[in-house]
Amino acid sequence: MVLPSPRCTCEGCDCGIGKKLNEIREKERTYEFLLILDDEFSVIRTQILAMKPFPPIGSVYDLLAEDEQQRALSGGVKRTGTESSTF
Template sequence: MVIESISPLIASTISYMNSTCQIWPTLKKRFSQPDDAQICHLQFILSNTNQGTKGIDAYFTKLNALWEELRIFRPSPSCDCGTYNERCFEKYINQYEKDMVFKFLNGLNESFAALRSQLLLMKPFPTLDEAYNLVLRKETQRSITHTQIFHESSAMATIIDGRKKEKFVSVVVCSYCGKP
C-alpha cells in the first residue's frame, strides 16, 4: 500500500498498524462517529423540503439524497450481540418507511391533495416506491392532458373574405376583433 497517496490523517493512522484487522476498526471508530450537528442540519433541510416548482422526479430525488445521507450518520439499529436480524427490527423499519411515505406526500403541491388522500386510505399502505410511481403517473397524465387542451385551443376558425377557414395559431385570437 502506498501511504503517500492517502490523506495525511488516514496515513498517520495506518503507519503505526501492522494489519488490516487493526486498520478498519480504528478508522471506523475515528470517522463514523455520529455527528449530531450534521444530523440536525439534515433533519432541518428534510423538514423544509417540498415540491415547490420542481417536478415529481426532482423532488423525489432530493428527498432520497437527504434520506441516504441521514442513513450514513444514523444507520439502522443492530442487536447488542453484533448481528443484524431484520425480524428484530421489522416494526422499526416498517414505521421508518411509512414515515418516508408521509414526508413525500406531505411535501407535494396542493394539486395532488386528492391523490394524497387516496394513497393514505390504501390497504395495504403503499411503499415509498409505489406512492412515487402513482404520483409520477398522475403528473404525466396531467402533462398529456394539458398538452392536448393547448393544441385544441390553438386550432380555431376564422373568417377571411367572408369564407370560413381553419387556421392553426399558437396564440388564441378573438374571432370578432382579431386581437389576442
C-alpha cells in the first residue's frame, strides 16, 4: 500500500513534515509486514488492520507474539520437527 506523501505548505518549514513522512514510512512498513504473514495469522492481521488509530510496528509485533503464544499454549500452533523435539 502506498500512501500519498505530504507536502510542505509553510515558508519556514516548521510544519513537521519530516515527522509526518516518518509516520507514513512506518505505516507502510507495518502494512508490508502484515501482508507477508502466514495464513495462521489472518484473524489477528484483520483485527490489527481495523484498529483506529493504526498501531506502530512495535505494538503490532507485540500483538502478534501474544497471539502466537496463546495459540501455542492451546495447541493451535503447528510445530516443526525441531521445535517439537525441544518439548
